[in-house]
Amino acid sequence: MKNNSNGLKLIEKLKEKSASYKVVDLYKRKIVVAWPDKLVENVIDDDVELKVRVSKPWQLASNEWKKDKTIVNVDGIEIGGRNIVVAAGPCAIEDEDIAIEIAKAVKKAGAKMFRGGAYKPRTSPYTFQGLGENGLKILRKVYEVVGLPIVTEVMDTRDVEKVASFAHMLQIGARNSQNFPLLREVGKAKKPVLLKRGMSMTTEEWLLAAEYILLESNGDVVLCERGIRTFEKNTRFTLDLAGLAYVKTVTHLPLAVDPSHPAGRRDLVEPLALAAIAAGADMLIVEVHIAPEKALSDSEQQLTISMFEELMKKLKMVAEALGRSI
Structure with missing residues (x-):
């Protein structure tokens, strides 16, 4: 109009x-x-x-009407511009001192945001489910002490307002990426959203999931590729960089990659992260822990601090070769 x-x-x-x-x-x-x-x-x-x-089913996410690329601002950190943003931290928040120690280390290495789960969607109900609200309070403490903006997952429509009061960016996990009532509520919260691709989602379904958030007048959406389920068994998931490259051609929204989940093991995270930057990712979200072998969830795929420091050095070189920076 x-x-x-x-x-x-x-x-x-x-x-x-x-x-x-x-x-x-x-x-x-x-x-x-x-x-x-x-x-x-x-x-x-x-x-x-x-x-x-619009010729595509995803009307608001399409770059047919919005030619300029969307820049999503998360507490002063811009995602989608020349700078590639790295968010790092543990899979799950377990302890305040550990979280602060990890945050200080990843910030020193160059991370611009802190990731950590207060609510954990686990395949088995008998595994660690996160600290809930206590985890959110720890995340707030991390922000107060270290200064890194927080991205964390929200799983339930009843928790959106509460999580939004602690987090700077709301994550929709792969298992909830087609939970349409949750997508609508997150859109109404007017907080930046990291929307992960579901493990069995086509790129069209992924973009249409974003449409639910955009239709609530929330344009601050970052699409996150995190691997899809295929016939391959030697990795946890298959990182679909071809899908990422395709989506970049049809949307104005910035794109992130989570290399930790498709790897499933820490020695594969680095090559997947480097490949993601080369394929055009605007953001990476990486799992890091001071003692991964003791982590309460996803211990096999979390990087040590020294591994993350080495990864950041290599990421900067790849980014510079592409005319970007980290």
Whole structure:
């Protein structure tokens, strides 16, 4: 819509056609999303600045209407620009002193954000499920002491408001990437969102999941490739860099890669992370622990501090070769 237009005339015309529509505020623009195409293709209004018929199912995530790349700001850290952002930390928050020690170490090595799970979605109900609200309080302490913005997972619609009050970025994990009520609630929270790709998701389904968040007028979405389930058994998942490269051609949203989960073992994390940067990732989210062998979850794939320091050195070289920085 044109500036200062409320879109009421257009909405009346859409109602006359019995078309579905939603009004969203994205990127300082008022946008009326209307469907199906056959009902709205001839609807015109003087207050419309630009009318776009998007050829892809993911309308708001498409770069057909928004040509410039979206930059997501997380407490002053910009994701999607020239600088590649690395978020690092343990799989799960286990102890305040350990979390602060890890945060100080990864910050010194060059990480710009701290990752850690307060709520853990585990395959078995008998394994460590996270510290819950106590974990969130530890994350807040980490931010107060170390200064790294926090990204952590939210699993339940009932917890969105609480987690959003502690975190700077809300993560939707692979198991919840098609939990549509949760996606809507996270969109309404108006916090930046890291949306992981589900382990059995196509790239189209991944983008359509983002659409649920965007439709709630939240344009701060970072798509995160974390590996998909294939016939391969020697890695935990298969990191789909071809899918990442494809999605970069059809969306304006920034893209992240989690190399830890597809690796499943710490010695494979480095090559996957380097490959992700070469493929065009705007962000990495890496699991790091001071004593991985003692970690309560995903101990096999978490890097030691020295391994993370070495990885950061190599990432900087790859980034510089591509005209970017870390």
